[in-house]
Amino acid sequence: MKPPVFDYVSPATLEEAIQALSAPDDGDVKVLAGGQSLVPLLNLRLSQPGLIVDINGLDELTGITEEAGYLTVGALVRQREAELSDVVRTACPLLHEAIPLIGHTAIRNRGTVGGSIAHADPAAELPTVAACLDAELVARGPGGERTIPAADFFTGFFTTALAEDEILTAVRVRSVGPATGAAYEEVARRHGDFAMAGVAAQVRLDGDTVAEARIAISGVDLAPVRATKAEAALAGRTVDDSILDEAADAAVADLSPSSDLHGSAAYRKHVAGVLIRKAVAAAAARAREAR
Ligand SMILES: Cc1cc2nc3c(=O)[nH]c(=O)nc-3n(C[C@H](O)[C@H](O)[C@H](O)COP(=O)(O)OP(=O)(O)OC[C@H]3O[C@@H](n4cnc5c(N)ncnc54)[C@H](O)[C@@H]3O)c2cc1C
Structure with missing residues (x-):
């Protein structure tokens, strides 16, 4: 057509x-x-x-910088550029882990970081990363610039808080410190397909215990879901199989995904629980290596 x-x-x-x-x-x-x-x-x-x-001619929307503890990625930065960036890899390992799961290289060569977030597909990786990390979304409109927290940005199915005359200009996240690890796990029928469900996790350790866990789930609601009960279940605990089960059960109990051609609601809930266990375990293992 x-x-x-x-x-x-x-x-x-x-x-x-x-x-x-x-x-x-x-x-x-x-x-x-x-x-x-x-x-x-x-x-x-x-x-x-x-x-x-x-907006492809707008140089103001390009560039990746790290300054004063924050990573800023211009909205027009191609997903492939962010994927290959050493600054992104060290300042935001979760973003680095998530990007290769988007479609295929050819798509990431053109697709932009800001475009994926503004599009707000509930199955997409970058909105889930933004929700997980409490990203700040910087927007410019006729009234000037404003910064929208991720928690307020994703308002529904393919819907955001951006006004029709606003442009997303940049995405800002806090750079990670030591003893922090991240992982993104998802299930898709084929590599490159949109995921049926996905989990972004970032864990910061204090010694052997979890100082902070951040978890967000894709594909189970109209927008990415922050698994706050699972995060609370992990805080101050040492990550082992029983804690992972507890965290996954806490997260899944609150989910009510819908059924579609790709999977039933029950299957999506099951997959989300499995992915939470995998993603948190991987993030914690990486955090231990980063101590
Ligand atoms: C075969 C295929 C497979 C794909 N697989 C995946 C996948 O697995 N995971 C995934 O997340 N995505 C996937 N995508 C989508 C891809 O990642 C897109 O790049 C992304 O969704 C949109 O980014 P874009 O820069 O191409 O935006 P565009 O397509 O140009 O725009 C998308 C929407 O966002 C708006 N928009 C874009 N930029 C801005 C801005 N700066 N400010 C305000 N509004 C803006 C546009 O108006 C439009 O409504 C796939 C695409 C294809 C074709």
Whole structure:
């Protein structure tokens, strides 16, 4: 299929892009980043914008920096660039672990970090990482810049707190310190497919006990789910099989996924529990190595 007819602009600055998004005459207006989700939606005519604002020329949205204990990734950074970045690997091992699970290399060459987060697919890896790490999502609109905590950003199924005339400009997370490990585990029918369920976990140890555990689950609700009860079950404990079971049971008890062609609700809950055990065990093992 071919996309519907639309107008197209390629602004040279962020200000121009925001002005274009605010233009009242063009009906639905869409930002184009890597196009790996938007272009299929256009071709299937599931999205029929009157205007496309191509942000690929905006250098302000590129770059990966680490400063004052925070990693900042520009919204337009290609997923492949972040995957290969040493700064990302050391400052945010969870992001480094998660990115290779997105589609295939060709897709990650074009797909952007910000595009995946703005798209807010409940099965996607990067929104789950953002929820797990309490990422700060930096947005710019006609009223200026604002920072949205991940907990407030993902508001529903493919829905975010971004206003129609706002652009996500960057993603910011706290850099990890010592004795911290991370893992991302998921189940997909084939490599590169969207996951049926996935778990992002980051564990910081104090000696042998868990000083802080962060866990988020994908594919089990309309948006990524933070497993706060499992995090609490792990805090101050030494990670062993019985604690992993306790944490997984605590997380799964609160989940009510829906059934679809890919798996029943009961199966998704089961998979989520298994993935929590695997991801937390792997993150804790890596944290022990990083002491
Ligand atoms: C075959 C295939 C397999 C895939 N597998 C996976 C997978 O396993 N996991 C996964 O997570 N993704 C997967 N994807 C999607 C891919 O990761 C996309 O890159 C991502 O979802 C969107 O990023 P993008 O830069 O391509 O955004 P686009 O497609 O350009 O945009 C997506 C949406 O976000 C909005 N948007 C983009 N950037 C901004 C911004 N800066 N500010 C405001 N709004 C913005 C757009 O308007 C649009 O609504 C797959 C895609 C394909 C084609």
